[in-house]
Amino acid sequence: MAFMTENQPKKPSKSDRTRAQILEAARLLFAEHGYEGTSIRDVAAHASIDPAMVIRYFRSKDELFARAAVVDLQLPALRVIDRNAIGETLIRRFLEIWEGPASGPGMAILLRSATSNEFAAEKLRDVFGNQVRPVIATVADPADAGRRAGLVSSQLLGLAMCRYLLRLPPVVALSHDEIIQNVGPTLQRYAVGEA
Amino acid sequence: MAFMTENQPKKPSKSDRTRAQILEAARLLFAEHGYEGTSIRDVAAHASIDPAMVIRYFRSKDELFARAAVVDLQLPALRVIDRNAIGETLIRRFLEIWEGPASGPGMAILLRSATSNEFAAEKLRDVFGNQVRPVIATVADPADAGRRAGLVSSQLLGLAMCRYLLRLPPVVALSHDEIIQNVGPTLQRYAVGEA
DNA sequence: TGCATTTGTCAACGACCGTTGGCATATGGC
DNA sequence: GCCATATGCCAACGGTCGTTGACAAATGCA
Structure with a gap:
């Protein structure tokens, strides 16, 4: 297999868990207080992590919001x-x-x-x-x-x-x-x- | 008349006009960009006045918002x-x-x-x-x-x-x-x- | 005209924000 | 055990915010 750099479905590497924690905290806070009412520092505190990490995992607040705001209604046929x-x-x-x-x-x-x-x-x-x-x-x-x-x-x-x-x-x-x-x-x- | 300090219905004194200008600008901006999205500096700029005056006329941003957000639906009987x-x-x-x-x-x-x-x-x-x-x-x-x-x-x-x-x-x-x-x-x- | 009050400008304060770079620590393959 | 890498913390930056106090100009009454 010559391609290992993309799409590794296994490997719950340590970072994936923090990444998920940050995203979960962000979704919770964005849903409750909105975009402007939620600071990166708030998200970091809720995820028990340093604010700088939030930026490292998601490149900016906008990108974090974009990742958090995914919606799939799955409406019935x-x-x-x-x-x-x-x-x-x-x-x-x-x-x-x-x-x-x-x-x-x-x-x-x-x-x-x-x-x-x-x-x-x-x-x-x-x-x-x-x-x-x-x-x-x-x-x-x-x-x-x-x-x-x-x-x-x-x-x-x-x-x-x-x-x-x-x-x-x-x-x-x-x-x-x-x-x-x-x-x-x-x-x-x-x-x-x-x- | 011993009471002159309250309720002067006349007198469109210079300040009343600026006060009205500030309120009008605030209503416009609050309606368009919301509370967090509107800064006192924005309101001041729209009213062509110094930000400090906004605070002088209305004691705080909260109070300005409260004055701007009055609603009377006048629903019919x-x-x-x-x-x-x-x-x-x-x-x-x-x-x-x-x-x-x-x-x-x-x-x-x-x-x-x-x-x-x-x-x-x-x-x-x-x-x-x-x-x-x-x-x-x-x-x-x-x-x-x-x-x-x-x-x-x-x-x-x-x-x-x-x-x-x-x-x-x-x-x-x-x-x-x-x-x-x-x-x-x-x-x-x-x-x-x-x- | 003189003067008190009103009306306005300016600079700055402390706080919070998103974001960055440097540095410590832990991890995992060899 | 060694070392490259991943993971994390810390301090600080430039910026914007609401708000304040000192000071200048205009106003209006005596």
Whole structure:
């Protein structure tokens, strides 16, 4: 084998663990306090390491944020499910993404900083264009899939804002069933409803 | 008259004008770049004045922000209108607030900073509790007026995020009529719909 | 005109920030 | 055990920030 310098899937070399610790601390803090509200010194303290190491492993704060702010919504294929259950399917996946154990804080990181950080805003628009819109386009006229996906996103981002970032008490108090029953029909109409 | 030290409603004394200039510059910048993204030096430059004056007129950056972030939604009295037009009335008022000439950038200031500034977040929750919720409570069972107002807010804050802050292209492209026709029914159901 | 008050400028402070380079220590192959 | 390398700490840099106090100019009343 003449190529050993790239893609070594084994080797949990000491540094990989610190690298992961830094990234985990960064994701936690970025999700909770946003880009400007999180300093490299904060991240370093949370990872029990020197601030200089954060720069050594990730070249800059911007690059660290870019690594932390990766989002893969893994939206279900809507075409294969009952057409009347599209809204419910979307809102159920939304709750998994935000409250499920598997999904990371990626969306929280982006949403927390998108209002004051242009990179985060652009990344969030990318998520919309590359992950939400295409899925809606499989079940709606592609000509207005953008419009429909935009409406869906407005409801879902607003719900996330109120429930997870702003923590508006009545919205926090909603049960999963209440959310599904109330928001599901909205998404259904936005995604595949008349007009 | 023995009391002259308080409440002089006349007198547009030179200082009142600079004070207003500073506040206007602050509102503009806070609305566009958020609390952390706006420095006192930026505000001073926009008002063509020395940074020290900003502190002299408003005692601190926090106090300046508090003065800039006043919001009065002036929501219409829903009880006196056609019960079937409540959703449409709400979304029309929403568009006036965000795009009308009279309303200031108050909501943009709050929403822009609410994700990373606890004071702005609390202020936004206050707007919900003192302005949105009471209006919904006049047309819905007061027992779940909070829930209904929360759902309404989730849709409206989400729409504002996507259209005015994040500037998601398909949402920016929506005409007023499209917004009214699509979001109006959602608000109608959230505010006074079944269940 | 003289003078007290207002209105404004300027320089600097301490704090925190991202980032850098030098130096100590630990690790792992020979 | 030797030594190159990886890993980590420390001190400091240049910069921006909110804020302060001293001082200058303008204003307005006597």
